[in-house]
Amino acid sequence: MEDKVFAIVSKVMSYxxxxxxxxxxxxxxxxxDSVKHINLMMALEEEFDVQxxxxxxxxxxxxxxxxxxxKEHKSS
Amino acid sequence: xxxxxxxxxxxxxKEKGIKLSGPECKIRILSNIMCFQLNDFLExxxxxxxxxxxxxxxxxxxxxxxxxERIEMSVVVVFWELSNLVDGFHYKAGLMxxxxxxxxxxxxxxxxxxxxxNLVEVQQVFFNSFSSLVFDCHRLDKSPLTEIAVExxxxxxxxxxxxxxxxxxxxxxxMVSISKSVDFRYxxxxxxxxxxxxxxxxxxxxxxxxxxVWGLTKKVLIFDCDNTLWKGIIGEDGMEGIDMSSGSAxxxxxxxxxxxxxxxKSMGVILGLCSKNNEKDIDxxxxxxxxxxxxxxxxxxxxxxxxxxxxxxxxxTELNLDLSxxxxxxxxxxxxxxxxKELPQVMSIQVPKxxxxxxxxxxxxxxxxxxxxxxxxxxxxxSMYHDEQCRKEFKETFNDIEQYLRSLKLKLxxxxxxxxxxxxxxxxxxKTNQFNLTTKRFTxxxxxxxxxxxxxxxxxxxxSDNFGDYxxxxxxxxxxxxxxxxxxxxxxxxxxxxxxxxxVEFVFMDYIIKHLLNSGAKxxxxxxxxxxxxxxxxxxxxxxxxxxxxxxxxxxIYELELHNYKWSGIDYIEVxxxx
Numbered sequence: 001m002e003d004k005v006f007a008i009v010s011k012v013m014s015y016x017x018x019x020x021x022x023x024x025x026x027x028x029x030x031x032x033d034s035v036k037h038i039n040l041m042m043a044l045e046e047e048f049d050v051q052x053x054x055x056x057x058x059x060x061x062x063x064x065x066x067x068x069x070x071k072e073h074k075s076s
Numbered sequence: 077x078x079x080x081x082x083x084x085x086x087x088x089x090k091e092k093g094i095k096l097s098g099p100e101c102k103i104r105i106l107s108n109i110m111c112f113q114l115n116d117f118l119e120x121x122x123x124x125x126x127x128x129x130x131x132x133x134x135x136x137x138x139x140x141x142x143x144x145e146r147i148e149m150s151v152v153v154v155f156w157e158l159s160n161l162v163d164g165f166h167y168k169a170g171l172m173x174x175x176x177x178x179x180x181x182x183x184x185x186x187x188x189x190x191x192x193x194n195l196v197e198v199q200q201v202f203f204n205s206f207s208s209l210v211f212d213c214h215r216l217d218k219s220p221l222t223e224i225a226v227e228x229x230x231x232x233x234x235x236x237x238x239x240x241x242x243x244x245x246x247x248x249x250x251m252v253s254i255s256k257s258v259d260f261r262y263x264x265x266x267x268x269x270x271x272x273x274x275x276x277x278x279x280x281x282x283x284x285x286x287x288x289v290w291g292l293t294k295k296v297l298i299f300d301c302d303n304t305l306w307k308g309i310i311g312e313d314g315m316e317g318i319d320m321s322s323g324s325a326x327x328x329x330x331x332x333x334x335x336x337x338x339x340x341k342s343m344g345v346i347l348g349l350c351s352k353n354n355e356k357d358i359d360x361x362x363x364x365x366x367x368x369x370x371x372x373x374x375x376x377x378x379x380x381x382x383x384x385x386x387x388x389x390x391x392x393t394e395l396n397l398d399l400s401x402x403x404x405x406x407x408x409x410x411x412x413x414x415x416x417k418e419l420p421q422v423m424s425i426q427v428p429k430x431x432x433x434x435x436x437x438x439x440x441x442x443x444x445x446x447x448x449x450x451x452x453x454x455x456x457x458x459s460m461y462h463d464e465q466c467r468k469e470f471k472e473t474f475n476d477i478e479q480y481l482r483s484l485k486l487k488l489x490x491x492x493x494x495x496x497x498x499x500x501x502x503x504x505x506x507k508t509n510q511f512n513l514t515t516k517r518f519t520x521x522x523x524x525x526x527x528x529x530x531x532x533x534x535x536x537x538x539x540s541d542n543f544g545d546y547x548x549x550x551x552x553x554x555x556x557x558x559x560x561x562x563x564x565x566x567x568x569x570x571x572x573x574x575x576x577x578x579x580v581e582f583v584f585m586d587y588i589i590k591h592l593l594n595s596g597a598k599x600x601x602x603x604x605x606x607x608x609x610x611x612x613x614x615x616x617x618x619x620x621x622x623x624x625x626x627x628x629x630x631x632x633i634y635e636l637e638l639h640n641y642k643w644s645g646i647d648y649i650e651v652x653x654x655x
Contacts (some may be wrong), residue, residue: 011083014090035112038262042113042272043083054265 001074005066008047012040025062037061044070080120082113082272089120096128101290106134106142106191107155110268114153117272117279125283126400126421127290136267140187143194151286152195153202156188157269158225159211166211169220181224185231192235200289201240202282205229209249210258241285243278252277284443294423294444295397296376297340298388300406301351301358304427305369306330310357321366332435334368341373345445346395348376350387350404355379384411385418403441481578482648484541488580490587491548491654493534498523500548501536504570509609511581512570513602513616531556532567535588538654539575549575550584554592557601564592565601569616576612582644585620587651589641597638604632 002022009024010017013031026032032040041057044050044066050073052060060066080088101122105114115131122129134142139156159166161184169177195201206228208221215222229242236242249257252274262268270278287293302309307326308318320334321327341347347369351358358379362371376394378387384406392399400421406412407427415424425441427434491497502520509515518526526532537550549572557563571581592600602617606629614632618624621642622634 008083011087014086034266035110038110038266038268039082039086039113039116042262043081043086046082046272051261054261057261057265 001070002067004047005044005063005070008043009040009063009066012036012043020063022064022067023062048074050074079276082116085120086116089116089123092123093119093128093130096123096126098128101127101129101151101286102149103129103131103151103153103286104134104142104149105131105153105155106139107157108137108139108160109155109157109263109270110136110266111155111270111275113268113270113272114155114275114278117275118153118283121279121283122286125287125292127286127292129286139191143191149198150289151200151202152198153204153282154191155204156184156206157204158206158208158221158228159263159269160267166208166221169224172220177220177224181227184228188228188232189235192237192240196237196239198239200286202243202285203232203236203240204243204245205232207245207249209246210254213249213254241282243282248274248277248281251281284446287444288446292400294345294403294441295401296346296348296391296395296403297337297441297445298348298350298376298391298402298404299337300408300411301349301353301361301379303407304405305334305349306361306364306367310361311353315360315364318361318364319366320364320368326431327366329431329434331366331368333438336435336438337369338373340442340445343445346375347373348378348391349374350378350384350391350406352381352384353379383414385415388415388419388422403444405438478648484578486578486580486649487540487652488583488587488649489538489540489652489654490584491536491538493527494536494654495524495527497536497548498527501534501551504536504548504551504572505568508570508572509607510573511576511613512568512607512610513566513613514568514605515570515607515610516568518568526553535584535591537580537584539578539580541578546572546575550580552584552588554588554600562596562598563601564597564599566603569602578649579644579646580649581616582620583646583649583651586644586646589638589643593638600636600638602634602636604634606630 006017006020009015009020009029013029013036015029015031020029024032026037038057041052041060045052048070050070052069052073056069060069103118105111112133115133119129119131137160139154143152161180162168165180172180192201192203206225208219208225212219212221218226232242257271257274258269259271262271284293299305302311302318306318306320307330310318319327320330322331337347349358355377358377359371361367362369376391378391380387384404388399388402388404392402398421399419402421403423403425404412404415405425405427406415409426412424412426415422423444425437428437498520502518502523505516505518505523527534533554533556535552535554536548539546539549551568551570552566553568555565555567557565569581569585571584589600600622602622604614604617606614614629617632617634617636619642620636621640622636623640624632625635626633
């Protein structure tokens with residue numbers, strides 16, 4: 001799952017895959033603004049076939065949290 | 077084809093963008109909602125077709141101001157959402173004070189006018205229709221929101237100039253479904269109303285028009301033959317074994333496809349064949365009773381055993397057109413994949429495995445060709461060309477009508493002085509109002525006297541075409557003027573409205589004049605008496621060469637020297653003498 005999330009973040013942010021890690025966030029990736037964040041959320045929902053809650057969408061502001069939230073959705 | 081995911085669309089679009097050169101197609105999206113995802117889908121869809129598209133967005137909810145100075149843009153797309161006319165309008169509209177609502181609508185209408193005026197120099201504007209469907213599609217009555225949408229759309233239609241296409245977003249809702257189109261989680265969070273699927277379809281919906289503005293419209297439609305224009309393989313199954321009959325469940329699919337192909341041809345699309353077959357076999361199929369396409373409909377043929385990609389190149393060269401203007405339809409995985417791989421510029425369409433879907437696949441292609449007829453529509457709108465267009469249309473309509481009538485196998489059976497028809501003839505005289513020169517009404521008794529007498533002659537006709545028989549639908553009563561056998565007068569000339577528009581009246585009159593000439597007549601008098609219903613025949617006699625001898629318009633009196641009669645020259649109505 002990790003690789004897939006990295007790849008999606010990379011494509012949506014147009015940011016090199018090799019520079020992405022679990023701590024990547026709007027602080028480390030300049031392109032990750034509010035618009036790109038919505039794009040990322042929509043892309044993740046599409047690829048993993050899940051629906052985040054509005055709170056989750058607002059809170060998933062780094063790759064670690066994204067992975068955690070996805071795992072929660074997938075296990076429930 | 078498998079759809080790419082959003083992240084793949086973003087990546088592929090970027091990849092293609094780097095490779096593309098050529099003039100940039102600058103596109104700006106103006107909106108009162110957030111719709112950034114459309115940028116990626118639109119860029120991707122256009123870049124895939126070779127357009128160096130660059131899509132940017134205006135500021136959020138700033139359509140009016142953003143519409144100023146957009147002249148350098150090639151394309152502007154306007155998303156003006158009803159739900160956000162003012163914040164929360166979709167739920168506030170129902171309770172809103174009528175006066176306030178009216179003011180808001182007026183303000184929006186003014187805004188629309190200003191925006192369209194500001195954008196008038198832009199090559200192509202797409203302006204979304206206003207829709208309340210998301211909020212009230214379940215309501216049988218008209219919601220306040222619907223009423224507002226209707227009013228705004230009416231205004232939008234009135235203001236739109238020829239560079240503007242109004243995008244009917246209700247069609248998109250129908251294609252995508254409302255639940256797959258909108259997502260209120262994102263709307264409530266960030267005013268992002270629409271979902272990815274909606275933008276994917278939206279981009280595909282408007283792209284053909286942008287392609288045509290960019291001069292990249294499809295012009296040629298090339299069909300394989302076996303299992304593409306008919307069911308079966310002519311070389312193996314023979315003439316009896318192939319099926320394209322509208323009477324069979326499988327054949328009807330191919331009958332429909334052939335009809336659609338002809339419809340495209342009528343829009344200016346060039347039709348061609350490319351098939352691995354013996355040319356003689358294919359030629360023979362054109363004489364098949366169910367074959368709708370004629371040999372003359374096919375502008376270019378490559379019936380041989382060469383590789384189809386090579387044939388496509390050959391076709392493009394012969395037609396002196398770019399490969400990207402070709403659409404190729406084939407049932408074979410092998411051929412489709414070969415052409416897709418060798419010539420990605422050619423749009424290759426495979427006949428779907430579920431055959432009943434095949435006509436629908438072809439229908440979805442109409443927009444990529446439609447640009448051919450669109451230029452006519454544009455010319456039509458410009459008043460400068462309007463008059464010329466009217467003349468041309470009149471001529472075209474005339475030609476079409478004659479062609480159409482010719483195809484109908486019209487048949488006129490003329491019957492003279494028949495007693496058995498008296499009830500029907502009396503009824504005709506009573507009921508006919510529109511095509512009736514004198515509107516004289518006769519009872520059966522009076523009609524019988526006319527038929528039996530010596531001074532009147534009755535002609536009537538039975539009319540039929542290949543759709544059916546219309547029965548006795550026309551009547552003419554000729555009276556001998558008494559003083560001399562050389563002079564006659566038309567007492568009644570009428571025709572049922574069911575047969576109007578087929579030029580029967582002229583052929584009927586030809587017959588009567590011929591009859592009079594044969595009996596030695598020299599002159600025929602006639603009259604037109606105006607009623608509230610018969611103005612369509614007020615100049616009927618003028619057309620035939622009759623001269624009006626009085627000065628009235630309500631009651632015109634005519635004379636005709638029979639040698640001055642204008643024969644119709646119509647040869648597509650068969651005349652038969654019933655007696």
